[in-house]
Amino acid sequence: MASGKQAARSSAIRKSRHILMTATTLGLASVLAAAAPAQAEEGSVKIGFVTFLSGGAAGPFGVPARNAAELMIEAINAGSVPAPYASTGLAGKSIDPIFVDENSKQKNADYQKLVEKDEVDMVLGYISSSSCKAIAPEAEKAQKLTILFDCGTPQIFEEIVTDPQYTFRTGAHATMDNVAAARYLADTGAKTGSYAGINQNYAFGQDSWRDFSASMAQIDSNAKIAAEQFPKIYAGQYGSEISALLTSKPDVVHSSFWGGDMEAFVIQGSARGIFERAKVVLTTGETAMHRLGAQMPDGTIIGARGPHGDLAPESELNDWFRKAYYDRFGTLPTYPSYKMAQALLGVKAAADKAGSTDQDAVIGALKGLEWEGPSGKVSMALANGHQAIQGTAYGTYEFDKETGKASLVDIVRYDAECVNPPAGMNSIDWINSGFEGAKCD
């Protein structure tokens, strides 16, 4: 017995030593890597990738994005992406990546290190709107081509950097998600007499609610706001907020929650019947639908911040991407993976078009560019050719208990010009103008 205890204890100690040694080795490795001089392979393009590799956003966003980056880099370097991307590399040069964790208290310093010490040719990354707000001005100052691939706040080119030269965003901003959410409610005949919001208390959550409530006011002028909740990001406990939503009896609940916060809200909210009493719209719901399975209530309206994942239209490129991703990682790609692939293909399209990876040449080609991603056409139509727009889609969640499979039904697709503002117009002004010039089929 005593020897059993001893064995267990020594096994625990061994495990702890293993963990500590692994941590030490990893730490040492990263120090050595940082100390090594930046030596890009001859004829390669060095790209700094910044996504969440730790913290709450790593699992649902950062790691799927990094996975997609790894997959796409290999495929682009090997020339194995389907046409029109079948040529090798970026204008013939292979991509040499450096991955950096976005979960950092010193994002600007990390960015400067990439630019000055690692001497990257471009930076591609940033999931959080807060990161983008900090990095966009930094990129302009450093005069380094920087591609924002995911973050949502429309503020980036409307308020923070109004005349971008070096910063691009290859995914549409959050206005699209929220205008389309309001349109979807109207198009599917949902009851919208009163609506409530629960969004995180920072740029993305606040902007999402601003755009959704403004769109609802335009689409159904009789609709009333029942409640507005802005809990702290990563709060995890939403008991009081759910009670406040229940007592205000809304017909619709809008949430741009993402990651662990969204999953916690679904668990706590569905246990207390909010999904039965109201139509719940989750603008980023697609990232969690396969993981939550039966836990996500049927009838929930799901978005993917673009026509990504289960909302992606069929195409050869999409089929290739889904299969390659599934074969390699054992799960289907969610929207952060799609947006990373979209960004890298945009860079490839620009470099191939310019026939060079020279920064000025790529910038010139990327401005106003149109290209095909796994989720369809992307156009750099806003912010003087620096901000992408694309079509989007919403669907309604359905879980098949027999097969254990989650799917989206009643999918409605929206053209890019139907749910994005026109060039030269701020998002909120466009919504308040009654979506002036919107082209919806």
Add this chain to the structure above:
Amino acid sequence: MLTAVAIAVDGLGFAAWLFLSSVGLTLVYGVMRILNIAHGGFYALGAYTSAWAIGLYTQTGSTIALTYLIIPLAALAAGLVSGLLVERGILRFMYGRDEVLMVLVTYAIFLVLEDATKLIWGTDSYVSYQPAYWLGTIDVFGLPYTVYKFLIVGVAILVGAALYFALNHTRTGKLLLVVIEDREVSSALGINVTLFFTVTFVIGATLGALGGALTAPEISVVPGIGAEIIVMAFAVIVIGGMGSIGGAMLGALIVGFSRAAFVHLYPPAELFSIYLVMAAVLTVKPYGLFALSESRKI
């Protein structure tokens, strides 16, 4: 009326969670004078162990009832192993050092625990909702609440009562109060202070893990949850008076009810509510509501 009831029930539920998550922190500070930042790491370890074990168990298709046994066992396993490793492996070599240095040491341990958690469980979220669902809901004035939430309130009361009884009505507890009062004199009287430190730290770690383990079925367990809880727990024990169990309970109730009131009555200030309460209490009682009296040594 409905709002008042909702504030009362939500406040109580939030307070119970806060108390369970912070009582271990105040216990360790009271006995050892260590502001244990690693407490957040124990909370996360408890949550991951519980969510992982529940996930494994429910895959077998067996009755959900047994998951209520898995939760405390997971907390016990996580708290015992990590608490002992940290105390015996690191902290015992640091006793007697400056309190500020100990904050840095425990912060370093917290970072190691965060990485260890990531190495073991990865970055994907763990969802183990079954125990929170299985008991169903009860309506309070038409508002549905999960029975599991009331179970957490019950556990919080039980833990508070057990700690109170153990400290005030058992021989060991009384000896511990002596150690809290003066560790040098206790040592001179023949009390094994080192053993008390080890046991207290492991109990503190286990209570932290219990907070996480009980919360796991209600949330999505993701990297970084430990960092969130340490800020809240710190606010609670500062309001209540660092080192006081009763203080932690009162602090949790004050924070719980005030946050619920803000969410229902004035949501824009919810983020600020905890710090508003903290500032108000500290203005009147700079060392918290039930601060332990310090004997001055000459």
